Amino acid sequence: MSNRLARVNQLIKKELSQIILREVKFLSGVLVTLTRVETTPNLNESKVYIGVIPENKTESVFQILNKQIYRLQQELNHRLNMRPVPRIYFAKEKDTIMAGRVEEILEKLKKEKK
Numbered sequence: 001m002s003n004r005l006a007r008v009n010q011l012i013k014k015e016l017s018q019i020i021l022r023e024v025k026f027l028s029g030v031l032v033t034l035t036r037v038e039t040t041p042n043l044n045e046s047k048v049y050i051g052v053i054p055e056n057k058t059e060s061v062f063q064i065l066n067k068q069i070y071r072l073q074q075e076l077n078h079r080l081n082m083r084p085v086p087r088i089y090f091a092k093e094k095d096t097i098m099a100g101r102v103e104e105i106l107e108k109l110k111k112e113k114k
Contacts (some may be wrong), residue, residue, distance in 0.1 A: 002041075009037040012046055012086065015079045018070055026064060030057045035093045039086050046086035053094040058092060065090050 002073075003045055017034040022076040034050040050065065065072075069088065076084045 001043075005039055005041065006084070008039050008043065008082070009046070010079065010087070012039065012048070012076070012081075013037045016048060016072065016076055016088065019075050019079070020065075023075070024064065024068060026061060027057060030054070030061060035095075041054075043084055043086050046075055046088050047091050048088050049091050049093040062090060062092070 013034055013036065020032070021033065030052040033053075035049045035051045037049070038047045050061070052061045054105075069090070073088055077086065
């Protein structure tokens with residue numbers, strides 16, 4: 001990955017997470033985390049990975065985000081001082097879920113060992 005692409009990913013992650021924190025209202029008791037951003041080399045599209053805790057609220061969170069994607073994109077366009085601004089798409093973060101399950105298994109093994 002080029003240095004420019006990495007900086008664009010960081011910038012989009014930072015700005016979009018601030019926008020989501022301030023402007024999007026989720027259900028109470030739901031933790032939404034923007035984990036990473038992957039932008040195509042031609043800067044046309046960015047896939048934004050979202051982690052949701054508890055996992056059973058994932059679908060409702062994605063419905064809320066996708067309903068507001070146009071407004072989020074517009075706000076991101078205003079904040080970023082670059083052209084072209086990549087079009088954003090939301091994707092479920094599966095790596096975080098897997099890491100959580102691995103940690104649970106490790107904790108169980110640790111308890112069994114004692």
